[in-house]
Amino acid sequence: MDFTIDPRTEEFRRRIADFVETRIMPLEQAPSAFDAHENISLDSLADLRAGSRAEGLWCLQLKPENGGQGLGRAGMAVCYEEMNRSIFGPVVFNAAAPDDGNMMVLEMAATPKQRERWLMPIVEGKVRSSFAMTEPHPGGGSDPSMMLTTAERRGDRYVVRGRKWFITGAAEAQHFILLARTSDDPRKGLTAFLFDRDQPGWRIDRRIPIMGPEEHGGHCELVFEGLEIPAENVLLEEGDGLKLTQMRLGPARLTHCMRWLGLSKRCVEIARTYAAERFAFGSRLSKRESIQMMLGDLAMKIEIGRLLVMKAAWELDRGGYAQKEVSMAKVHVANLLHQASDTAIQICGARGYSKDTVLEWIYRYARQARLVDGADEVHKMVLNRRLESEGAGFWRWQVAG
Structure with a gap:
């Protein structure tokens, strides 16, 4: 099993990370960068979108003939996680829901004439x-x-x-x-x-x-x-509406998870920084075993989420449906995002509960994750159905060749 990524994907990841760090994250501290509904203002967004297009970081998920970079699901997992280190990130790169899922399903299902009329204006950022x-x-x-x-x-x-x-x-x-x-x-x-x-x-x-x-x-x-x-x-x-829905929702659920992993990592980042700087009762918070256990638990669960997401992405890239893989990733990562934001707020105390960091934003956003694109209970029910039908084969390894 090869867990390496190709140099091209790594180059995209590195450039996205730099763009997020230098261009997007500073706006999180600027009240004027937010709209009335706590998202990035359209004026600020327009400038950043122009920048991401100029740097070739736009619509990485689509095929080159449709204005993308043909990154594939596994490459998307790497890059989307990096995009959502910022709460504003994905939409800057035209990789945010619902446009992301709509573009991917139109690429798969639309006729050439329909793609020209309905897909390309979304790709171009016009609508x-x-x-x-x-x-x-x-x-x-x-x-x-x-x-x-x-x-x-x-x-x-x-x-x-x-x-x-x-x-x-x-x-x-x-x-x-x-x-x-x-x-x-x-x-x-x-x-x-x-x-x-x-x-x-x-x-x-x-x-x-x-x-x-x-x-x-x-x-x-x-x-x-x-x-x-x-x-x-x-x-x-x-x-064919049910077929179209299945074509769209499976990959779209997975891209949610890719992005949520980025937010989960951001929560840990903020909590670690605060714990390393904050003194209480004669020592740094980061030296306390209770804090170390909280952060270590999150680090482990984030890595589990990344492996679940990458397994599902691999299955999609090889032409499979990845139904149970996507469901497992969706349940795990949705709950992880809620735990990561909650734990980070607990570590940061009153500062985490305030608007001095983005933790409270992520916490309120996170609660929807266990509902959108299928509630936890629905996905667990689907997994049990697969278990009932497959038995021990539920855990089978794919054999090469």
Whole structure:
């Protein structure tokens, strides 16, 4: 088993690390760099995005013919972790959700004509995008079979009616991927569509207030009241919506984990620095066994997370689906991020709880990790199903050749 990375990936990692350290992280201490929803302001972002493009660090995840660098999932794991050393990092490199997952699935599933119309403007940074799947009760969430939003075919168009919510980035998005029901077939009843913000027949009902800082465009509730979508804007074929969802969500869950590992490492970094500088009861905090155990435990769990993520990335790169690998990584890293931010705040005391560091930002952000793209319990249930069907084969090694 080879755990080395190639020199090209290491060069990207090194350059990203330098860009994050010198260009992005200083803005975390500047109130003017934040927007009203605690993300980086669009003016500050525009300048940094221009810089990352100029240095060839833009859209590393896509193929060269689509404006990327063809880094592959394993290379992305290395680089995304480095990007999210800063709370602002991924979006600067056009590697943040939901654009990241949308670009990757459009690259895989869209026709050449659709890629030109819907993918390339996102790649070029001209527009943002959103993925509209989740619905309010009793509609579809982790279980897409419960989806209630419908798309009725009328000639060469589909008419969409229904409601979606917690749609990330919707308030800033121009391009949308929409999942809707086109039949009652349990496997082929859903279809994926592309639509533009400026089309009539839909609206944003509200931007849902949440506990933590928000992605650009927030998390919105959408209402569809007769949106008409041309048949040419169907992704794949009618009835392939579940397939499209699986193509998108697996890799997107994994890229979340890649980024969360970067934030987890940042928490440890801040806590270690504080523990090395802070004296209490006659000695540095870093010399106390209790602090050493807390930090050592986090270091171990971060490395476990990196191995789970890299195993899943390797499986995807070799053409596998990595369903159980992604689920294991998702559960572990989501919980790790919450523990890392909580432990770092505990070590830093009142300073960690204040806004003098980014720890409180990460802590509030971290709580969503155990919910987005499938709650912990759903992934554990999926893993148990695989265990039931595979038995001892659940842990089998892949044999070369």
